[in-house]
Amino acid sequence: MGFLTRMNEKGIRARAVVAASAVAVVATVWGVATAVESGHEPAQQNVSGQEPETPGQAGGQQQPARIPEGIAHASESGGNAVNMTIDDGPDPRWTPKVLDVLKKYDVKATFCMIGPQAKAHPDLVKNVVAAGHRLCDHTMDHDTSMDKKPVAYQEQQILDAKRLIEEAAGGGAKVEYYRAPGGAFTPDSRRIAAAHGMRPLGWNVDTKDFGKPGTAAIVDAVKREIGNGPTVLFHDGGGNRAQTVDALDQVLAWLKEQGRPTGFPVRTAPDTPEAPEAPARS
Numbered sequence: 060m061g062f063l064t065r066m067n068e069k070g071i072r073a074r075a076v077v078a079a080s081a082v083a084v085v086a087t088v089w090g091v092a093t094a095v096e097s098g099h100e101p102a103q104q105n106v107s108g109q110e111p112e113t114p115g116q117a118g119g120q121q122q123p124a125r126i127p128e129g130i131a132h133a134s135e136s137g138g139n140a141v142n143m144t145i146d147d148g149p150d151p152r153w154t155p156k157v158l159d160v161l162k163k164y165d166v167k168a169t170f171c172m173i174g175p176q177a178k179a180h181p182d183l184v185k186n187v188v189a190a191g192h193r194l195c196d197h198t199m200d201h202d203t204s205m206d207k208k209p210v211a212y213q214e215q216q217i218l219d220a221k222r223l224i225e226e227a228a229g230g231g232a233k234v235e236y237y238r239a240p241g242g243a244f245t246p247d248s249r250r251i252a253a254a255h256g257m258r259p260l261g262w263n264v265d266t267k268d269f270g271k272p273g274t275a276a277i278v279d280a281v282k283r284e285i286g287n288g289p290t291v292l293f294h295d296g297g298g299n300r301a302q303t304v305d306a307l308d309q310v311l312a313w314l315k316e317q318g319r320p321t322g323f324p325v326r327t328a329p330d331t332p333e334a335p336e337a338p339a340r341s
Contacts (some may be wrong), residue, residue, distance in 0.1 A: 124327040128249040130261040131236070133330045134289045136322030141289050141314055143168040143307075143321055144262060146197060146238065147269075147296030149176055149183035156304045157295045158190055164311040166321045169260070171195035171238045174220030176296060181227035188232045193323055195236035196221045196257055203241030210247045217251055235326060236260040258326045263288025268303045277306035282313065290324055 134140040143161070145168050148154045154170075161168055170187050172194065177184050188194065198205065198216040205213055221234045237252035238260045239245075249259045264284040268277045281291060291310070293303055314321065 126253040126256055126258050126327060127329060128246075128253040128259065129330055130244060130249070130259045131324045131326070131330045132261050132263055132288045132290050133325045133328070134322040135325050135328075136320055138320070139289075140320045140322040141285070141291060142324045143291055143293065143311075144171060144195070144238070144260070144324075145169070145293050145295045146171040147176075147201065147294050148172055149180045149187065150296045150300070151180055151183065153295045153300040153304065154180075154183050154187070157293075157300075157307065158186060158192075160304060160308050160311065161192070162190065163308070164315060166311055167191050167193070167323065168321075169193045169195050169236060169323060170295070171197040171236070171260070172220075172224050173197050173201055173296065174199040174223040177220075177224040177227040181229070184224065184227040185229060188228050188230070193236065194224055194228060194232065194234045195238050195260055196224060196234045196252070197238050198240055199223075201240045203243055205240065206243035206245045206248070210251075213245065213248045214251050217248060217257075218255065221255060221257065236324065238262075258324070260290075260324055262290045262292040264291040266291065266293055266303075266306065268292075268300070268306060269294050269297060271299065271302050274302045274305045274309070277302060278309045278313070281306075281310045 134142050143166060145157055148157075148170060149172060157168075167190075170192055172184065174196075184194070196217060197220065199220045200216065202208070202216065205216055217237060221237075224234050225232060234257055236259070237248070237257040239248055242261065244259060244261075252259050264281055264287060266277045266280045285291070293307055294300060295303070311321075
C-alpha cells in the first residue's frame with residue numbers, strides 16, 4: 060500500500076471520530092433540553108449508589124415525630140386545658156358508667172389499662188376507642204415495685220400489656236401512652252415505652268379516689284390541687300368506683316363552669332418542668 064493511500068485512510072478515520080463525537084454532543088444537549096422542557100431535572104450522580112432522600116424522609120417515607128422519653132404532664136390543648144386520665148380498668152361495671160359521664164360533658168379522656176383486664180373485656184376497650192378516647196399501657200400486673208426489678212422484667216410488663224390492649228381494641232388502634240404503676244418509672248421503662256411509640260405519662264392531681272375517701276373529698280382534691288398542673292388521676296378499676304363516678308360528674312360540671320376545656324396529654328412535644336408524682340396507687 061502506497062504512502063498516499065495510507066494517509067487518505069487515516070484522514071477518513073479521523074473525520075469519522077470527529078463526526079461521532081459531534082453526534083454524541085448534540086444528543087446530550089437534546090436530552091437535557093427535553094428533560095428541562097418536560098419539567099424534570101437531569102438525574103444527579105450519587106456515589107453511594109442509593110437514591111437521594113427527600114428532606115424529612117427516609118427511604119422515601121415521611122418519618123413520624125419522635126416520642127420523647129420525658130414524663131408528660133402538659134395538655135395538647137395548651138392554655139388552661141385539663142387532661143382526664145382513668146386507671147386500672149377496664150371494668151365491666153364501672154367503665155361503662157365512666158364513659159357515660161364523659162359523654163354527658165363531651166369530654167375525651169385517656170384510659171390507662173391493665174393488660175389482662177383488656178384481654179378479658181375487649182368489648183369495653185373497643186367502646187373506649189369508638190368514643191374517641193385514647194389508650195394507655197398500665198402494665199400487666201400493676202407492680203408498683205417494678206422500678207426495682209430487672210430491665211427484662213420491665214420490658215415484659217410493658218410490651219405484653221401493649222400487645223393485649225391493642226389486640227382487644229382491634230381495628231389498628233394504638234396504645235399512645237405508658238403510665239408506670241404508682242409512678243414507678245425508670246430511665247429504662249421510659250426508654251422502652253418511647254421506643255415503641257408510647258409517651259410516658261404522669262399526673263399532677265391525685266384525687267385519692269382509689270381509697271374511697273368520699274365523693275366530696277375527691278372533688279375537693281381536684282379543686283385544691285389543679286394548680287399543680289393539668290393532668291388528673293381517676294380510677295375505673297380496682298373495686299367499687301361509685302364515689303369516683305359521682306365525683307367525676309361533679310368535677311366535669313365544675314370545670315365547665317370555670318370555662319376550663321379538656322384535652323389529651325402531649326405526646327411529641329417537650330414537657331418541662333417534669334414534676335415528680337407523689338407515691339400513690341394509679
